[in-house]
Every structure is written in C-alpha cells, then in structure tokens.
Amino acid sequence: MIPVPAIATGYGGRLTIDLGALKRNWQALDKVSRGALTGAVVKADAYGTGIAQSSRALYEAGARFFFTATPDEGVAVRAALPEDAHIFVLGGLFPGAAPLYVGERLMPVLNSVPMLEEWLAACVARNEALPAALQFDTGMNRLGFRLNEASIVRRMIDQLNYAPQMIMSHLACADQPAHEKNRTQLALFTSLLAQFPGVPASLANSAGLMTARENHFQMVRPGIALYGGRAVQGRRNPMSPVVTLEAPILQLRDAKTGETVGYGATQTLARDSRLATIALGYADGFLRSHSSSNQRSGARTVVRGHFAPVVGRVSMDTTIIDITDVPEIPLPGEMVEILGPNISVDDQADAAGTIGYEILTSLKGRYARNYVGDGAGG
Structure with a gap:
C-alpha cells in the first residue's frame, strides 16, 4: 500500500524526476566500470528527464564526458555545464556545421570519410588538431566507418599527424549477454584497435558495461540504466527508479x-x-x-x-x-x-x-x- 495521492494542484499530469536517484545510478555504474572512465548519454532530452537539469546532476555526481545525438543537444549541455565537461555528438559532423562545433567545443563522432575530410579541413584551416572520435561499424549497419575503410582512415589522419580522441563502436545485442553477436563484435573491435595503437577505445553501452568487463576498454557510455530503465533482458534491474x-x-x-x-x-x-x-x-x-x-x-x-x-x-x-x-x-x-x-x-x-x-x-x-x-x- 502507498499513501493516498494528493489532489492535483495543476490541470494535467505531474512528472517528477529524482535527480538524487540519477546521481546514485551514475555512481553505481562508475564503480562497476572501475578502471574505465564513465560517461553519460544525455541525448533525447536526457531520455525525457530534461537535458540541462540531468546533465548538471550527472556532472555533480562525477561525470565529465557527455554524449548527445545532435549538435543542438550538445549546445544545450555546454550551456548547462562548467568548461571542463567534454561533449561528444554521436550523430557526427553535420555538413557545414564545423564552425558551430568548434565554437561550442563539441567533439563530433566521425562516422564516414566525408565527415573526416570536412573535419580535417577545419583542422587545417585553424592550424589546430580539433578533437573528435572515430566510430567504426562492427556489425550494426547504422553509423560508422566500414571496417575495410580503416586503412583509408589511418592514412588520412597520418598525413596530418592527427590523433583522434577515441575509437568507438556500438554493440547491437548487449542486452542479450549470451548472443553470439557480442563475441563477434568484440573480436572485430579488438582487431580494429591494433590499427590505432595508443588511441583510447569505447564500446560498452549500459548493457555492455553491466555484463562483461572485457567490453569496458577506456570509456563506457551508459544511457538507459542511468534513468532507471532495464538494460539487460532476463535479469533483475538493479538501478534506482x-x-x-x-x-x-x-x-x-x-x-x-x-x-x-x-x-x-x-x-x-x-x-x-x-x-x-x-x-x-x-x-x-x-x-x-x-x-x-x-x-x-x-x-x-x-x-x-x-x-x-x-x-x-x-x-x-x-x-x-x-x-x-x-x-x-x-x-x-x-x-x-x-x-x-x-x-x-x-x-x-x-x-x-x-x-x-x-x-x-x-x-x-x-x-x-x-x-x-x-x-x-x-
């Protein structure tokens, strides 16, 4: 039994977001990922909880790396957080938007050769190694360079002596820990990293973080688990609502x-x-x-x-x-x-x-x- 709800003081529904629970969830995941940096995915208005409010709470909890889907979301996070927050844009570099990324100190997750070309051109124009991540598709067919483009990417960045901030990929079936796809993607990603020695790597979403330490690499990127949702099928959800x-x-x-x-x-x-x-x-x-x-x-x-x-x-x-x-x-x-x-x-x-x-x-x-x-x- 719960207490009898109060009579509404407004005229519609009431949505309550517990920022304390959000912070505890990040801190719990950070303990699980010890040895790797723990980021925070705040795209889609921080999963409906409010991107500015939730980003601030996550920063207070200890997060310093944030992931958005679009540069507009990145701008909102930048406005909400102190200068030492690092913001990645998962959708990549939108055509013609390099000046916005540079001005707002956003890091695109580059997903294609044209994106990389445009970003490197911006680096040359500013005579500055502007930070960005490189994402490779290891089996999801969504975003990222093809694995057979790795040599092309390597050659392009070597020509300018450019060092990316991170190499990334994304697990398709991490919520199903026994799925063979997880082992295949991990093997492909590990093999890919040999072509980018010394560059930090990131593979794990919430489920990848919670199910296998070999997915952690140098950074993990939890999303749904931060907001109290179930990340892994068939298991008790340990996160706070x-x-x-x-x-x-x-x-x-x-x-x-x-x-x-x-x-x-x-x-x-x-x-x-x-x-x-x-x-x-x-x-x-x-x-x-x-x-x-x-x-x-x-x-x-x-x-x-x-x-x-x-x-x-x-x-x-x-x-x-x-x-x-x-x-x-x-x-x-x-x-x-x-x-x-x-x-x-x-x-x-x-x-x-x-x-x-x-x-x-x-x-x-x-x-x-x-x-x-x-x-x-x-």
Whole structure:
C-alpha cells in the first residue's frame, strides 16, 4: 500500500524526476566500470528527464564526458555545464556545421570519410588538431566507418599527424549477454584497435558495461540504466527508479455488464464496473499500445495503492481505467500512479510491447515537471 495521492494542484499530469536517484545510478555504474572512465548519454532530452537539469546532476555526481545525438543537444549541455565537461555528438559532423562545433567545443563522432575530410579541413584551416572520435561499424549497419575503410582512415589522419580522441563502436545485442553477436563484435573491435595503437577505445553501452568487463576498454557510455530503465533482458534491474508520472482523475462513472468502453468499442465489460477517466493520453506519451481490448490486456495504473487496469483504447487526451476493485472510491482530481514505486518504466514497456527507452523518451506531454533530490535546486 502507498499513501493516498494528493489532489492535483495543476490541470494535467505531474512528472517528477529524482535527480538524487540519477546521481546514485551514475555512481553505481562508475564503480562497476572501475578502471574505465564513465560517461553519460544525455541525448533525447536526457531520455525525457530534461537535458540541462540531468546533465548538471550527472556532472555533480562525477561525470565529465557527455554524449548527445545532435549538435543542438550538445549546445544545450555546454550551456548547462562548467568548461571542463567534454561533449561528444554521436550523430557526427553535420555538413557545414564545423564552425558551430568548434565554437561550442563539441567533439563530433566521425562516422564516414566525408565527415573526416570536412573535419580535417577545419583542422587545417585553424592550424589546430580539433578533437573528435572515430566510430567504426562492427556489425550494426547504422553509423560508422566500414571496417575495410580503416586503412583509408589511418592514412588520412597520418598525413596530418592527427590523433583522434577515441575509437568507438556500438554493440547491437548487449542486452542479450549470451548472443553470439557480442563475441563477434568484440573480436572485430579488438582487431580494429591494433590499427590505432595508443588511441583510447569505447564500446560498452549500459548493457555492455553491466555484463562483461572485457567490453569496458577506456570509456563506457551508459544511457538507459542511468534513468532507471532495464538494460539487460532476463535479469533483475538493479538501478534506482528516476521518473514518477501521475495523472489526475477527471470523472467517475458506473457502467453495466455488456457495455463497451472507448473508441472502436474494442472492449466489452464482463461485469458491472466503476470506471475513472484520467487526464492522460497518447499526446502525453502514454502510448496507444497501452490500450486494452477483448483480446488482450493493456497497461495498469495504481489508485490508492491498488492496481487499476486500462480499459479500452487510449485516446489523445484521456485514458479510462477500471477502479472496481479499489475499496475506497477516489475523488475527481486525485492523482493516479502511472510510473512510480508500484509500476516501473519496464512494467509499462512490457505492457505496450516496447522497451523502456520508448516509454521515457515519449514523456513530452502536458506535465507539470518537478525535480527532487540532491541537486534539484541547481
């Protein structure tokens, strides 16, 4: 049982981010990766938690290396952090954007020969070895130089006596530790590094960090685990939850056996029921795949310490839940737990047939955002 939620003070959902938990998660991962530097992936608005606030908290925890997806995100992190923060842009060097990277002291993760050419040209123009990382594709077919381009890359950087900050790759199946792909990628990456002696290396994401020390190299790049999400399939998630999401009840109603609920009449009530409509929908990041029907159950919420399932389809602005089994009838305006102590990010992900990453990065709705925990006032 949890305490009865308070009546909403705003008019929509309430998203609470525990920055203290975020910092503890980084510090716990830093202990696991001892011997390697521990970075922090803060792309996608720090997985929906707020890129400026979360980057500051991670910096306070000890992080000095940050990874964004775009230069715009990099600029936001640079504005939030002290000068000794190092910021990599995973998407690489966007065409024509070298002056922005230089001005904001962002380091592109160079993924192709044209990117490398443009960056080296910027180095020549400034007569300066501007820092960057090189990423090689070891089997994901997403971003990075082909392995057979390593000799070309080596020749290009040797011509200018340019030393990259880091050699990177990315694991495709690290969340499945027994997958053969992990061993194949590790072997390919290790072989590649022989062509770049003395250059620091980075391979491990959250799952790679948590499952195999041989993945650590000189830097690890945790993302989902920082924010409390499950990184490894089939294992207990040891990370502290960071995000709490609540939504207010708009209306209560009684409905009869045989009546249908929601758009499409996809769910028919099998008993007389008490229903509550809450101010939360897919426009708020509560996915349509959280819907329930006669053929499948959907997501669950918590009302006054009791589970209350979603009934029918999730709408744009509202969701209907069944509170028949809640002993005490809640009041309109009372907050319903969507994510919190009783329902994890991964519980909601499983209910929607997706992953915790999508749940977190979808939290862009009409929420009052609250930051709590150590560093919340920063």
